[in-house]
Amino acid sequence: MLYWLLIFVPMSIVLELVHAPGLWIFASSALAIVPLAAAMGSATDELAKRTGPTVGGLLNATFGNLTELIIAFIALFAGRFEVVKASISGSIISNILLVLGLSILCGGLRRTEQRFNSTAAGTMAAMMLLAVIALVMPAIFDIVAPPEHALPLEHFSEGVAVVLILIYALSLVFSLVTHQSLFSGEEHATPPTQRLATSLLLLLGSTVLVALEAEFLVGSIEQVVTTLGLSEFFIGIIVIPVVGNAAEHFAAVVFAMRNQMDLAVNVALGSTIQVAVLIAPILVLVGAFLGPNAQGEFFDLLFTPLEVTAVALAVLAANLIAIDGTTNWLEGAQLLAVYLIMGLAFFFLPS
Template sequence: MVKKMRYLLIFVPISLGFSYFRDGSIWSFITSALAIIPLAALMASITDRLRNILGSSWGGIINVTFGNATELIISIFAIYDGLLNVVKANITGSIIMNLLLVLGMSFLLGGLRYQRQKFDKLLAITNSAMLMLAVIGMLIPAIFYFGSSNIKTLVLGKLSMGVGFVLFVTYLASLYFTLIFHEKEKKVFHVSKGSGGDSARKKEGKGKLWYNVLYLLLTTIFIAIEASILVGSIEIIQEGFNISPVFIGVIILPIISNVAENVTAINMARADKIDLSITIAIGSSIQVSLFIVPLLIFFSHLIGRPMNVLFNLLEISSIGLSVLAINVVYLQGKSNWFEGLQLIAAYLIIAIAFYFA
């Protein structure tokens, strides 16, 4: 994947040039968007290598932490620029894109090749519960706010901090359960053999560890620079093409920041590894809603630009209905191409609605 996208790295210096000579232009937005795509793919590749070096537990934590780093960085710069509606739209778009578009494409293309694909229902139930928690976290503040005319912004901010804290702690607990506690359980029932080979592999990995860490930091810095250029050009795109910032956040930004991850999920389905496709797509949605959202709330309050979790009716409805649609498929424990087509159709309907919103 990275090899196929490495040619797009040429847009990194091009976008920097446009940013210097024509800051905030349409070309700045386009070139920075094209530059972020290979950088995000490169980051995903590096985190995968670190996971192989460090093992499933710590490597998994690093993989999870940087899984949506591009999205997090873009949102941070949007908060700095006061584009809180774009940030919330970006969160909404990331969740519904993974649940409907990415899984829909995976089910469609995988189903066309293998007719019917089965997946782990137990994993699906666990993911479903986490997604429902995310919906509750976004729905309750809206009910709380619109249910009473006396609610003040200050109270809403405190509520958002409380909700964010609960979501964040729950996500950390899920990481401990899946990456540490579950690994300890497996070690109890499985005695590893050939430890000498593992030791030699670990020594070899240590030499590559710092190289990959520095490589990851450098990639993160470039993504931050490109994200700054991208966010700084959003208003120009809005005026030039008469597109609302909400549509940019819901549709355009999530696609830019998750191209590599999305293509990987679809390729896994085509290789009849539908469980991996679901893990990538659903895992990304869970991370955004339970990890990225609290981080953004904490960060926004820290810099004096407080963001709350009050999503509008269209955003909440889109997320809730997306989770409901996925849960219907989950109950079957299997998928086909027509279900994938239906999920894609649902995404397109939502996209059209946001375009005219």
Template structure:
């Protein structure tokens, strides 16, 4: 019964978003319905990736959840690049990183910590994740520092070089963590409870692909209405990108990570939340730099001081909390509080 209701909601909000886009001229209605459609489609993505992880394993499942969860944001960002809204793209990258490190991880730790006094996961993996996030912070920090000393062509060349290195680093990390050191980084604290998959392997993959296609379509509708909505509400591009788009785009990670933590699978939750941030910083952001070349106007990697400060703060506290390989509900509260502080500061910019 619950499954039928969920499928009905997916169809209803997707159809409602299509109607608003093609038959109304209200940007507010178009934005609201598109956001609602993306959220329910992202939830469908989350269910499909959780079903796939039943066949592929917890770590691969976490990676797939992060990847397809980020698909919505990547698609939205590509359409924003096409419109030349580079500042909003960078803000959405910032929002995605801090949203996953603070909000998704924080809510997961709270949800799991309320049910279980202490939850443990692989501390070695947490240490590697922290080092990779520091690499991302350094890579985004360098272009901003040297911006005043370099002209635009050199900044663009530096951005391309850094982007290429980050993509290579991320691919090598996948080889290291999932092939050469797979056993070392496995979660020995994972729960033994196992539930059956919702769908068969073939159906799970098919739903994954179909949901991604519909996310792409509704994302384009969202982008077409977002500028008008932001102006009417008096919101800055940086706030819309860093919080509104990021929360909508990360809906899949939010739901999947929290539910897994409540099943005492905090390792999988950390894999989704931190892994998603790593994927955004080391793969999605650099890829968008190369994608922008196809539209004839290259996006650089020069982020504002506000964005760099937010990413640095999120990385610092998330690393401090996760390094010991254990969590409790109060640590989740700390992460969410920092997220609210940053959100308030961005709102007033």
């Protein structure tokens, strides 16, 4: 259904070659990334079908947010640290409020209530609480540590990043090995529909094209800011997460409409955990290797008070949803309302 958007792949390349206005390049590359991300997801699913549930789950966990990681890498290499940080917090917020909210709303329109595994959801909610702590502590450290004696914030962030990666590895052991039954949901094993070589080529080709489109996207941000008057922060926290996760968002909504709420919840919350506990730490460690940007800044985990507050409130909402293992359409509408309110705050925030 999303693959008709592939027409924007050659279109964005042509626009980049002829040096078209940045807004056109940004829009076409953003739309091109959506079907390419879907193709990456499809190829990963096909490869996962050829392995056991443990290896298959590891493949999905590894490649689940590859599109967002690529976009963040490109922005990190370009020195656009504000965009990278905003895309991290924005992805967490959009996965919990937008994706989960839309899934619950669409799935509940024809049903009185829907049920999911509250134990698995509660485990994921606890992991997200850990992510909030990881975001809050650098901000507190920056406030209370005496400047003349404090360890540089980037070193503190690197230590936090290592801890987060270790706990993410342990969470994979928990969900894929020791407590696999909690996360299996209603999904049933299906045979692969593609040849192995086809899946590998599709994954490789779509990954290369996503990297190319991400280069176009990041390179045109400055012109979009000038043309539309939007802040880089707003583009990072709202636009990039929606573009990078569009295919995954669509899948979660489809699962919910089929009354497969375990899968829908796992997609939304699982993606959130990957971003917060894996992608963000990886970016910190890569940033440490790259060094400061043109402004002399190092990449760290110091987020703005508004971002930290928004993420904390989103995680609180997820915990409230996960408590009883049931949802209804009104809860979905409430999550979407919170997302819209936060979006307005991000939009009107001065640059």
